[in-house]
Amino acid sequence: MTRITGRPTLWEALKKGRRGKTIHWAGLSLVCTLIGFSWALALLSYLLPPIPLYTDLITGNLGFYSSIFLAIATTVFTLDFLFARHLFCKYGCAFGVVQSIAWMTHGRGQLVTFDTTRAAACRDCTKACDAACPMRLPTRSHKRAKFSCTQCLQCVSACREVQKDNPQGSLLHWQPGEPSRQTVLIPMHQRDSESAKQRLNSA
Numbered sequence: 001m002t003r004i005t006g007r008p009t010l011w012e013a014l015k016k017g018r019r020g021k022t023i024h025w026a027g028l029s030l031v032c033t034l035i036g037f038s039w040a041l042a043l044l045s046y047l048l049p050p051i052p053l054y055t056d057l058i059t060g061n062l063g064f065y066s067s068i069f070l071a072i073a074t075t076v077f078t079l080d081f082l083f084a085r086h087l088f089c090k091y092g093c094a095f096g097v098v099q100s101i102a103w104m105t106h107g108r109g110q111l112v113t114f115d116t117t118r119a120a121a122c123r124d125c126t127k128a129c130d131a132a133c134p135m136r137l138p139t140r141s142h143k144r145a146k147f148s149c150t151q152c153l154q155c156v157s158a159c160r161e162v163q164k165d166n167p168q169g170s171l172l173h174w175q176p177g178e179p180s181r182q183t184v185l186i187p188m189h190q191r192d193s194e195s196a197k198q199r200l201n202s203a
């Protein structure tokens with residue numbers, strides 16, 4: 001998708017007027033449909049015994065409701081992969097959500113931080129960090145805005161490339177978080193940790 005349109009989602013590519021060649025789109029649509037079908041089948045095999053399901057599919061004896069389920073799920077997955085793949089990664093993947101919650105509740109978890117003292121350097125930049133993010137996140141923003149960050153560090157690499165001639169280097173860094181309001185899911189943790197510190201100091 002990125003190679004053909006210069007954007008990771010068709011939605012953004014069309015907004016930017018990047019259309020690619022018809023042959024590429026045909027190939028891309030086919031791949032998305034095949035992956036969408038395989039996901040739909042995998043999902044259905046959670047609900048029905050897999051071996052009879054696969055046997056019915058191969059022999060052409062799939063039941064009415066199974067066929068409807070496969071058709072709808074394949075369509076939904078295919079459209080998602082084509083138009084906004086990151087939305088499934090952000091909101092549809094149960095594993096991703098659980099991992100994100102664990103990360104958000106861990107105040108000292110590693111995260112991408114932005115050097116706000118040098119924010120003026122971003123004025124002349126094409127926002128390469130945001131463009132590089134496969135999850136389409138505001139990479140320079142605080143942790144809560146990057147709930148679904150996969151820690152791939154492509155934003156950091158992009159900024160390093162942009163700032164390669166700058167002796168101060170990248171404005172984005174991969175650092176341990178601080179248990180502050182920016183780095184935890186529930187701000188109560190901040191108050192808890194502060195009151196714990198006060199109790200320790202007064203002891």
Ligand code: SF4
Pocket residue numbers: 112132133134135136137138139146148149150151152153154155156
């Ligand atoms: S680490 Fe990856 S997912 Fe997280 S903000 Fe940076 S580019 Fe996006």
Ligand code: SF4
Pocket residue numbers: 121122125126127128129130140158159160162171172
């Ligand atoms: S790539 Fe670096 S310089 Fe450019 S907008 Fe992002 S943080 Fe700022």
